[in-house]
Every structure is written in C-alpha cells, then in structure tokens.
Amino acid sequence: MYGNAYIDPNEKFSSEEETPELVAAFQARIDAGEKIEPQDWMPAMYRKQLIRMIEQHAHSEIIGSLPEGTWITRAPGFRRKLALMAKVQDEVGHAQLLYSAAETLGKSREDMMNDLITGKSKYSNIFNYPALTWADSAVIAWLVDAGAIVNQLANSKGSYGPYCRALERICYEESFHLKYGHDNVVHLATGTKKQREMVQAAMTRWWTPLMHFFGPSDKASVHSDTLMRWKVKMASNDAMRQQFMDMYIPKIWDLGLTLPDPLLKKNIETGLWDYTEPDWEEFKRVINGDGPCNAERLAVRRMAEENGKWVARAINNEEAEHVRPFA
Amino acid sequence: MATEDQTTIESLDPRISRAHLSGGNHEDMTGLLHFQTYEVFHQNKRGAQHKHVGIVHAPNSDMALLYAKEQFARREQTANIWVAPSSCIAATEYADDDIFTTTPEKLYRNPATYKVMDRIQAFKERGMTPSDEA
Ligand SMILES: [Fe+2]
Ligand SMILES: [Fe+2]
Numbered sequence: 001m002y003g004n005a006y007i008d009p010n011e012k013f014s015s016e017e018e019t020p021e022l023v024a025a026f027q028a029r030i031d032a033g034e035k036i037e038p039q040d041w042m043p044a045m046y047r048k049q050l051i052r053m054i055e056q057h058a059h060s061e062i063i064g065s066l067p068e069g070t071w072i073t074r075a076p077g078f079r080r081k082l083a084l085m086a087k088v089q090d091e092v093g094h095a096q097l098l099y100s101a102a103e104t105l106g107k108s109r110e111d112m113m114n115d116l117i118t119g120k121s122k123y124s125n126i127f128n129y130p131a132l133t134w135a136d137s138a139v140i141a142w143l144v145d146a147g148a149i150v151n152q153l154a155n156s157k158g159s160y161g162p163y164c165r166a167l168e169r170i171c172y173e174e175s176f177h178l179k180y181g182h183d184n185v186v187h188l189a190t191g192t193k194k195q196r197e198m199v200q201a202a203m204t205r206w207w208t209p210l211m212h213f214f215g216p217s218d219k220a221s222v223h224s225d226t227l228m229r230w231k232v233k234m235a236s237n238d239a240m241r242q243q244f245m246d247m248y249i250p251k252i253w254d255l256g257l258t259l260p261d262p263l264l265k266k267n268i269e270t271g272l273w274d275y276t277e278p279d280w281e282e283f284k285r286v287i288n289g290d291g292p293c294n295a296e297r298l299a300v301r302r303m304a305e306e307n308g309k310w311v312a313r314a315i316n317n318e319e320a321e322h323v324r325p326f327a
Numbered sequence: 328m329a330t331e332d333q334t335t336i337e338s339l340d341p342r343i344s345r346a347h348l349s350g351g352n353h354e355d356m357t358g359l360l361h362f363q364t365y366e367v368f369h370q371n372k373r374g375a376q377h378k379h380v381g382i383v384h385a386p387n388s389d390m391a392l393l394y395a396k397e398q399f400a401r402r403e404q405t406a407n408i409w410v411a412p413s414s415c416i417a418a419t420e421y422a423d424d425d426i427f428t429t430t431p432e433k434l435y436r437n438p439a440t441y442k443v444m445d446r447i448q449a450f451k452e453r454g455m456t457p458s459d460e461a
Binding site for chain 1: 336338339340342343346348349350351352353354355356358359360361362364381382383384385386387390397398401402420421
C-alpha cells in the first residue's frame, strides 16, 4: 500500500512477539521473491534498518541538490541551465518519493526533516565536498549519479515494496542525469586546453570522495549477513565499488583523463580492480561533521525550511479561497 | 542543544554568503506542518485508465493536484490526474489474500472447458436420435 501509506505518527506498532515461526515465515516470503508491504508483519530490526536506509537516501537526494543547485545561475548557456534545473528538480522529487516510502514504516516526513536539519540523521558523505568549478558540477552529474545508479539499481531488487517502487521511478529519471553529466564532461575533455585542465582538476578532486562513496569494505559480518538475507542490502560495498570502477574507469581513461591512483588497474587474474585504499580516516571525520561543507549544507537546509514556513502556512489556510497557483 | 558555533558561513555561492547563515545550530525545528497524503492516479491519454502512481503530501486537494503535476507529470505524456485522500482508500488485508485464490472448481468460468463439438459429433453419428432411443 505505497499509496494508502499515511501513518499516524502517534500510532504505536503492534508489539507482536518475534517468534521463530513468524521470522521463518517472513524469511520464506522473501526467499520466494515476494515483496514485503507496509501492513505485513516484519521484524523490528528490518523496520529499523529500512527506515535508516531510506531516510538517509532521501536526505542524500535533497542535500545532493545543493552543490549542483548553486551552479544553475552560472551554468554556461541556456540549454545547460534548463537541463540542470530539471536535474535538480528531479533530485528533490526523488527525496519526496523516498520520504513517502520511509513514512510507510512509521516515521513521519516532518520527523525525518527535523533529524536531517539537526544533524541526527546522515546523508551521503560525498555532498560535504564543494563544487569548486563548473567542471566539478559536470563530474558530479556524471560520476556521482553513476555511483547512485549502481546502488539504486541493486536496491530496486530488494524486498520492501514501497522502496522498490520509488527506486524504479528514480532509476528511470537518473538515466537523463548520467547522459547530461557525461555530455558536459565530454564537452570539456574534448575542448580547449583550459577546459581540459579544468575537467582534469575536477576529476582528481572527486576521485577520493567517489572511492568513499560506497562505504568502507564490509566483509562478512553477522549483521550484514542478516541484512543480505532479508534483501535490505543487495550487494556488498566492495562489490558495488568494483562494478562502478568496471563501468566508468575505462570511459574516463578513454577521454585521456587520468585518475590520481598509480595502483589503479584491472587485475586479469582476479577480474577485479586493484586500487589504493582511500583515506578512511578522512571519510569518518567528514561523515561525523568535520568536512568542508557540512555546516553549510545543514545551514542552507535550515534556512530553506525557515524561509518557506509562510508558504506552508499560506497553503494550509482553510479560509483561503484560491490556493491552486496554476490554471 | 545550544548553538555552539556562531561563525557565518562563507560559501562558494555568493547568495549563500550574503545570507549570513550561522553554522552549528542543532536545535529542533519548530512549526513543521504535518500534511496528509493523497493518492495520485495518472492518465496518459484520453480514454486510457487512470493508474495509481504514488502519493504526495498536501494540505488540500488543490495543492495535491499541483504537487502531483510536478511529481508525476513532468516527463510522461499526461491527459489527466486524479488525487484522493489516502484516508479515503479502503483496502483488503494481505493476510486475507486467500479470498482471491481461484480454486480449480472454477473451471466453469473458463470458455475452453465448454466442449460441445464432441457431443454434436456423437449425436450425428448415431443418426440424430434422442439419447434414450439409441
Ligand atoms: Fe536522484
Ligand atoms: Fe541524479
């Protein structure tokens, strides 16, 4: 019932006991490829992990639109301005779809928004880095979205119905983001010396955050085994990182661009990419609040929410005769 | 939590710098409005069925239509949109989904199970005489 999904934030979930029979029946349903729907029984841990995951994904969409959004006015040419506006609107739309999906699990959209702005919830670490130049905006649209697609395609085969349905729509829209980003990178990479230098510098800057994107290696742990069995997590962080590298490193090299890792090469024996581990201490530091843009991202989100309050109040006014601002 | 850092945000975006935002404010948001949800049904062309595509949050149906247009009609060809408050949708329980099990006895609903030709053939072969006189 994604759709028919409104859940009263005060409503308590039935504290039905987690008997081995219930858990086994739940697992059997997932093993049979069935989707779990909001009103189905589910283990408390399944619910909790999904809320955390979908909520973080929603926050990433909405925060992710900020570094790109600031480039709309400075995007070179009218067509790119239009395309970038459309992309940013898509990302905010993705957030809305995902908040709705997370809400079916019992956390209200308003609570999620509050937890984002107060720093209680996380979002994708990559958006704590700045888009210094237009070339950065191009690299983000191509490769950050490419990483997101790898992740979202995997998750769209997961077990929770509302999340899968939201992801299907999202993946369909992402293909435009990828093409748009690739087009911008190619334009710079095949352009003047200055343009090539600009895109090379951006590629170098974004490589570490891109390697961080899928998270640290999650070697088999009991925890991730359970999440995999429940189809909450669909692939290991390393598997997704390898898939991303396989798909995009050849395309980057094809443009005569380089990546700042001398070890980077496909290992013919293992079929996997060899690379230097990115600095995971930096990853931890940034995700815990000490990155170049963390404070700005949350402050801008807070400002948007504060400054938009009068709009929410105006459209919520029952006395108002005309609220529909389109013909 | 109290505001721990009052430094003004210096951004690459001059509009953000001009807003003089302070970082490090972790206080809870107040006055976030809780809107109800509306189910959205999308029709791609006249004459086609409206199909359920998702939900939007809105304070009233007018705003729900606006949000539905932005969310579900910004790419697809669209002729018409319906919205209905989620609270107005009644649904069956998945736990009772056995009520939909089509049992094998329901073969009488299947046109292929009506086989008259065999009977007509037999009737002709015996000279079209009544069954109790053959
Ligand atoms: Fe997105
Ligand atoms: Fe995207």
